[in-house]
Amino acid sequence: MQVVRGQARPEVEMVANDLAQRLEAAGVDGTLYVGYPLLASAENPVEIDALLLSEAHGLVAFIFRSTPPGHGNGVAWDELQDEQDELVFAFRSNLGRHSSLRKGRDLAVDVTAMTVFPDLPDADRPTYAGLSNVGDRVVALPPVPAGLWEALTAALQRVVTMRPSKRRASIKAENSRGAVLREMERQIANLDAWQQRAAIESPEGIQRIRGLAGSGKTVVLALKAAYLHARNPEWDIAVVFYSRSLYQQLTELIERFTFEQTNDRPDWTKLRLLHAWGGSDRAGMYFEMARAVGIAPRDYGYARSVYGRVGAFSGICREVLDALSVQSPGALFDAVLIDEAQDLPVEFFQLVHRFTRGETNRRRIFYAYDELQSLSDLQSMPSPQDLFGRGSDGSPLIQTWADQVLRVCYRNTPWALTLAHGLGLGVNRDPGGLIQHFDEPSLWSDVGYRVLEGELRLGAAVELERDPDATPDYFERLLEQQDAVSLHRFETPALQAEWIAEEIQRNTTTDELDHDDILVVLPNALNARQAAAPLIGALARRGISSHLVGDTSSRDQMFIPGSIAIAHIHRSKGNEASMVYVVNSNECESGTELLRKRNTLFTAITRSKAWVRICGWGEAMDRLVVEAARIQLSYHLRFTIPTFEELQRLRTLHRDQTPNERQQARRAEEGLRRFLDGYRAGVISLEALSPELRTLIADLQKREEHGGFGEELDEGL
Amino acid sequence: MTRDAEYELRSFLELLMVLGIAAHIRPVVRKSTSVGVRLTWPGEFVLQRGRTIDADDYFGILEHQSYSALLTDGSVLQISFDYEGSALVGHRLAMIPCPYDVDSELVMEFGLFDALQLIRTDPHTKILLRGPIRFDFDPNAASDLHPASHLTIINNESRIPITRPITLGHFIRFVFRHFFPHLHRTYDALAQWKLSEGAPIAEPMEPTELHLHWRSPSTGAPEP
Numbered sequence: 001m002q003v004v005r006g007q008a009r010p011e012v013e014m015v016a017n018d019l020a021q022r023l024e025a026a027g028v029d030g031t032l033y034v035g036y037p038l039l040a041s042a043e044n045p046v047e048i049d050a051l052l053l054s055e056a057h058g059l060v061a062f063i064f065r066s067t068p069p070g071h072g073n074g075v076a077w078d079e080l081q082d083e084q085d086e087l088v089f090a091f092r093s094n095l096g097r098h099s100s101l102r103k104g105r106d107l108a109v110d111v112t113a114m115t116v117f118p119d120l121p122d123a124d125r126p127t128y129a130g131l132s133n134v135g136d137r138v139v140a141l142p143p144v145p146a147g148l149w150e151a152l153t154a155a156l157q158r159v160v161t162m163r164p165s166k167r168r169a170s171i172k173a174e175n176s177r178g179a180v181l182r183e184m185e186r187q188i189a190n191l192d193a194w195q196q197r198a199a200i201e202s203p204e205g206i207q208r209i210r211g212l213a214g215s216g217k218t219v220v221l222a223l224k225a226a227y228l229h230a231r232n233p234e235w236d237i238a239v240v241f242y243s244r245s246l247y248q249q250l251t252e253l254i255e256r257f258t259f260e261q262t263n264d265r266p267d268w269t270k271l272r273l274l275h276a277w278g279g280s281d282r283a284g285m286y287f288e289m290a291r292a293v294g295i296a297p298r299d300y301g302y303a304r305s306v307y308g309r310v311g312a313f314s315g316i317c318r319e320v321l322d323a324l325s326v327q328s329p330g331a332l333f334d335a336v337l338i339d340e341a342q343d344l345p346v347e348f349f350q351l352v353h354r355f356t357r358g359e360t361n362r363r364r365i366f367y368a369y370d371e372l373q374s375l376s377d378l379q380s381m382p383s384p385q386d387l388f389g390r391g392s393d394g395s396p397l398i399q400t401w402a403d404q405v406l407r408v409c410y411r412n413t414p415w416a417l418t419l420a421h422g423l424g425l426g427v428n429r430d431p432g433g434l435i436q437h438f439d440e441p442s443l444w445s446d447v448g449y450r451v452l453e454g455e456l457r458l459g460a461a462v463e464l465e466r467d468p469d470a471t472p473d474y475f476e477r478l479l480e481q482q483d484a485v486s487l488h489r490f491e492t493p494a495l496q497a498e499w500i501a502e503e504i505q506r507n508t509t510t511d512e513l514d515h516d517d518i519l520v521v522l523p524n525a526l527n528a529r530q531a532a533a534p535l536i537g538a539l540a541r542r543g544i545s546s547h548l549v550g551d552t553s554s555r556d557q558m559f560i561p562g563s564i565a566i567a568h569i570h571r572s573k574g575n576e577a578s579m580v581y582v583v584n585s586n587e588c589e590s591g592t593e594l595l596r597k598r599n600t601l602f603t604a605i606t607r608s609k610a611w612v613r614i615c616g617w618g619e620a621m622d623r624l625v626v627e628a629a630r631i632q633l634s635y636h637l638r639f640t641i642p643t644f645e646e647l648q649r650l651r652t653l654h655r656d657q658t659p660n661e662r663q664q665a666r667r668a669e670e671g672l673r674r675f676l677d678g679y680r681a682g683v684i685s686l687e688a689l690s691p692e693l694r695t696l697i698a699d700l701q702k703r704e705e706h707g708g709f710g711e712e713l714d715e716g717l
Numbered sequence: 718m719t720r721d722a723e724y725e726l727r728s729f730l731e732l733l734m735v736l737g738i739a740a741h742i743r744p745v746v747r748k749s750t751s752v753g754v755r756l757t758w759p760g761e762f763v764l765q766r767g768r769t770i771d772a773d774d775y776f777g778i779l780e781h782q783s784y785s786a787l788l789t790d791g792s793v794l795q796i797s798f799d800y801e802g803s804a805l806v807g808h809r810l811a812m813i814p815c816p817y818d819v820d821s822e823l824v825m826e827f828g829l830f831d832a833l834q835l836i837r838t839d840p841h842t843k844i845l846l847r848g849p850i851r852f853d854f855d856p857n858a859a860s861d862l863h864p865a866s867h868l869t870i871i872n873n874e875s876r877i878p879i880t881r882p883i884t885l886g887h888f889i890r891f892v893f894r895h896f897f898p899h900l901h902r903t904y905d906a907l908a909q910w911k912l913s914e915g916a917p918i919a920e921p922m923e924p925t926e927l928h929l930h931w932r933s934p935s936t937g938a939p940e941p
Contacts, residue, residue, distance in 0.1 A: 301839055309826050525825075529789075533734035540727065540744035545759060550828020551740040552782060560782075571828065 001030060002193075006200040007231050008035030008049065015064045016050045018131055019116060023052065026135025030054025036200050037156065038230050038261040039090045045230055045262045046090040053156060055149050057141040059111040061087050068121035068128070077123070084113035084127060100151035109148045112141055171512050178512030180478050181578050181610065187474045191219070198404035199223040202335075205361060206384050206401035209368040212447050213606060214411020214576070217368035218339055220404075222250055224366060225337050226257035229271040235334035240285050240352075242276045242343045243574055244556045250339070276344055277313060286317065289351050292332060293323045314345030321347055324354055331357035338367035340574075342381050350389040353397065360397055371405075371447050372421075372438070374599050380438070407448040407470040411576060412606050413484045414466035414475060418635045419628060424602030426594075427639045428630040435594050435654050437642050452636065459643040465636045479610060485632070487625050490617040493584070494534050500581050500615060501538035504564060507579055508544070516559035519577035520546075520566040521604040523587050523597070528568035531584055539564060569600050572607050580608035586616035589624045592665055594654040719800050723747070723756055725885055725911075726785070726796060732906055733786050738897075740829050741787040750799060752806065757797035758785045769873045770849065772816050776837065779830065784813075789824075791815025791833055794892070796885070805916065806856065810888045812896065813849040817842055854882040861922060868929060878921040878928040886912040887931070 001024045008016065016034040023032065031053045038045040050062040063084065069077050091111040095101050101108055113127060114137065120130035129137045144152055168182045191199065198209050199220045209217050225239045241250060250273055258266040278284010279299060290297040298316045307315030332355040338344070349367075356363040369381050381387075385396035409417055422428060426435035441456040448470030454462035475484075490496040500520070507513045520535065522528045532548055539546045549558050549567040558575045559565050567575070582604040588597040605612055616624060631637065642650065657665065678684040686694060726745050733739035743758040760781060778784060778793055785796040792814045799807030815833070823832040836842050851869045859865040864878040883891075889910040893901040901908050912934040921928045 300835070301841075309822065529737050529740065530735060533731060536734055536742060537727075537731040540731075540742070543744060543746075545744055547782070548741055551830060552779075552787065554831050554834070555828040556831075 001028060001032060003032045003034065004036065004197050004200050005034045005203075006036030006227065007202060012049050012064055015116070015118075015131075019050060019062065019134060022131055022135045023138060026139050028052070028054055028135065028138055029056060033200070035231075036227070038227070039094050046087060047231075048087070051156075052138065053153065054138075054144075056143045057138050058144050059091075059109065059152065059156075060138060060141065061091060061111055061113050063087065063113065063115045065115055065117055068117045068119065068130075070122050071119070080115055080128070084115060087111075087113045095152075095155055098151065098155045101148065101155055109145055109152055114138075168512075168514075173510075173512060176510065176512040177507065177579070177611070178514075178517075181513070181517065183478055184474055184610065187472070191216075191223070192406075192408050194404070194406045194408065195220050198406060200227065201402070201404065202228060202364065202366065203402055204358065204364060206363070206388070206398050207366045207404065208384070208401060209366065209404045209406065210371045210446070211368075211406030212372060212409045212412075212417070213370045214409050215406035216408070216410055217370075217406060218246065218249060219253060220406065221337050221339050221366070221368050222253035223257050225271060226254050226261060226266065228335055229254075229266055230258060230261040232334070233267065233270065235270065236332065237271045238285060238333045238336045239271070239273050240276050240336065240338040241273070242340045244275070245574070246339060247273065247275070276338075276348060285352070286313075286320070286348070288332060289355055290316075290320050292329045292355065293320055293327060295320055295323055311345075314347045317345060317347035317351050320351055321354075324351075329355075331355055333357065335364035335366070338365070341367040341369040342373055346382060346387055346389070349387045353388050360391075361400065371443065373603075405446045407446065407467070408472060409448055409470065410472055411609055413479060413608075413610065414471045415481050415485045415632075415635050416605055416608050416612050418466055418637060419485055419631050420602045420605040422631040422637050423605070423624075423628060424598045425639075426598060426627075427637050428627050430627070432590075434639060434642060434650070435598055436650055437647060439647065441641050449637075456641070458641055458647075461638075461640045463636055463638040465634075481635075483611065485605075485612055485614075487585075487614045487628050488616075489621045489625055490615065493531075493617055496583065496615050496617050497534035497538040500535060500583065500613075501542055501544070503581070503613070504539065505542050505544060513579060515562055515564055517578040518564055518581070519558070519572070519575070519579070519607055520564065520581045520583060521572050521607060522566065522568040522583050523585065523600045523604060525568040525570050532566050535566065535583065569603060573603060576607050576609050578608070578610040580604070580612045582612065582614045582616075584616055585614050585624055586618050586620035589616075589620040589627075592662070593656050595651075596656055719747075719754055719756065719803065722798055722800070722885070726756060726798075729885065729889060729910070730786055733788070736904060736906075738788055738900060739786045740789045741782070743782060743785055745785075753799065753801040755797055755799045755807075758783065758795070769871075770813070772837070772844075775813060775816060776833070778813065779833070787829070789819075789829070791817065791819045791829065792896075796888070798885075805854070805882055808854045808882055809851065810853075810883055810885075811849055811851040812892050814845070814847045814896070816844055816847075818845060852879070852883045852888065864921060864928075865919060878923075878926075880918045880921060880928065880930045881915045884913050884915055886910045887915070 001020060003016070003020045005013070005016075013034060016032070020032050033051045033053070034049070036048070036051070038047060048061050049064045052060040052062070054060070063080075065075070065080065067073050067075070069075060069080065088111055092107055095107055095109070095111070114134070115128050116134050117128070117130050120132060121128050126137060126140070168178055168185075171178045171182055173179060194211075195216050200223075201207075202224060209220055211217055221239070225237060228235065229237055239250060239254070241247060254266055254271065254273070258264070258271075272283065274288065275282055275284045276286060277300075278287030278297065284297075287297040298319070300312060303312035303316045334357050336352050336356050338352070341349075349365075352365060353363060356365055358364065372380075374380060384398040384401045388396065388398040391397050412420070425437060426433065429435065441458060441460075441462075444456055444462075444464055445451070448467050449464040450467035450469075452463040452465055454460055456462060488496075488499065490499065504518060507518055508515060520532075522531050524531060529548065529551075536546050544564060545562060546564040546566055547553065547560055549555060549565050549571045553560055555571050558567065558571075565577075582601070585601060585604075588601040591597065605614065614624075614628070675684060679686070686697065689697075723745055730739070730742040730745070734742050745756055746759045748755045748757060760783060775793075779787070783795070784793040786794040788794070792812060795809060795811040795813070797809045798805060817833065817836045819829070819832060819836065823835065826832070827835060848871055852866070853869060854866045856865040863876055866879040866882050867876040868879055869875050870877070889907060890912070893904075893907045914933060918930070921930075
């Protein structure tokens, strides 16, 4: 039996725990929701102390009462019966909204209301129980009628269309790609078990909601916000976002969820949707907090000139923090929910913490972030201890927190995801091996992989695959593995461009895809325009418009009607498309700053919701194809997790270089090339070199003979 | 003939992309006119006739992508040619400079479009006083006051006479030599774009007033 704890009064919680134990002891299987859901009714939302959802025993709504009738302060049976009737009625009107649960004018599945007292009541009524016999009472209830279990769970677990659907009116062929997408978009997904828990459970204190990109964190956050708001209408709640594209999505979700729970729209003065920064045109969290301290809020222009582009936001947050050190304004919010937390600086979190009500360690701050957005720990989310800063005694303000992990990835196919992780980490890179790995191997399991062999431990060998439990079934049903992911190698960039343009032409005609179903990703931001030129030309020759995201339209507006979006990697983040072409993948195969390059490849591949074509040219692409083929054999990742020391070494080896280092490396390479030219031309002889250099060269030759330069060069020197 | 013109225009636009001069180019499309074909950019965005364009119009052009090329400094090239059969019967060749000086760091961070929006809303932004130039050829609208080929600058009613229609090559060389001299010096392809024969010269109505005229590339001597 599973227990999902929403927000309930402490006395209810205690009884609920006891109830859960009793039910479990009686052999009842199912999920017990405590303090959830809220049922919309004509007046105030109806609270449910506990709700049992069990296939074998149906839907049971529990009312907790301390004293049975006839025992001193006990209430009359009539009143208790009214209570039960009201509850059943509220339930029926809610369930009745779902046609799948109706039979004619009645409900096909009904709810049982049961009042539970600590002690046995005198009368023997089937819907009244004490803790000692509630198990028996429940076991005696009839099961959910055949065929209705799915519909019932869907109705209660918030039917949510996980993928926004388009109107695909012009689909003619049954099996075109467009038709497949239409089918995928129709998939109605319940919140999965992890998402439910993450949404409903809102303990006091810090809570992290973690999962891969595309695991539904925004939906979870929206539901949580709506639930907290409906339960606590007097609370000041803030929902914080950073990329403007989230605003629309969050608004719609919160409105929908609130309506389901209260039959009313949210009170937007109490439940506030705030951009992290804010500006003259829209409300913002930073703006609110700055004003509360009496600081005139800064705009981007100021922030950039004073703190530079990268440190702009953290700089102005620091200003407010400093001002706070001599002031203590009151709390602004009872609860704060933050989406895309990985994009926000540490100073922002510390500020939010200062303005949230409650004891230091019990302030309700819920933040969601993408796990493994970057494959290297260097850029990963700091732990709450580091995020929320230290107190005056030097110890972290936050020592304990709750974690909710969302294992299911709804956005990417399991094949694209596995390949992206495999190539991103360089699992099958030969020669050279693994490029990077995160510190905590258990993360693999958290993000939805399962261990086939070996163990998740530093230094151990392991074989992993996507856990079927963490994979929505519609991928397997609607797509073919071979078609979902493919690599393509060309002789030249021009041939690459021609092929892609030809494919895109087919996508928009025979395949019945829309222009905005397609995205072309360029790995390199610096030469993006030049790299895109051949493709833009090839498309134009076929009469197809295309645009570079950010240059021809706002970078928040990825897609333009009738035009193919081409984006370099920085502009692709956070966006997705059903058909993705990754161009010039060869640039990510090897060389310096390999971490960044492989990260780029990872990000590019995971933009795809259905199909991805990884394209490139030249020898580097040949190597990439070979590396990928090893993973594509069975879509298993088989490798040895590095030891702690190896992790350190890898980090240094493949890290980002400073501009000086880059220049140095380039000059050194040029120098070496010139040496080789001179040597081959007979102008330089080895004997003329110093003994030190000669030894080095002999050493290198030996290594090469023994197969693999590897990266142990610095070891022997 | 129009095929050649189409290829020439397309090559020019693609070259701008490859050299990194253009942030964006539009496909060259053929539209039917009452007498033949127009080579132009896709989409319609009609500026209100008869008034000088302002910054809002400039942004409207960007939003609707109403151009042949958007250059990395924010300026815009609009190039269209009208043909009746193989005869050139009209053109519009315009260069609309960006009203602002675009910060390349800002562009890197936000992309050209958003960078321009940011600059636009910043009260401290300097506005550069440099207006669009437009070479129009429209023999149907010709009259005593309206030369068939003319240059419009500063005032939307200005019609500085030109003795014959402009070819693409002349336009390219003119624009880059005078308005992007650095690019002109760096890229031979632009400086040396092939000049083709222009149409016969039409004598300006007032030959003693200032007007534009040039020699034919082949003969070197002005035609009678």
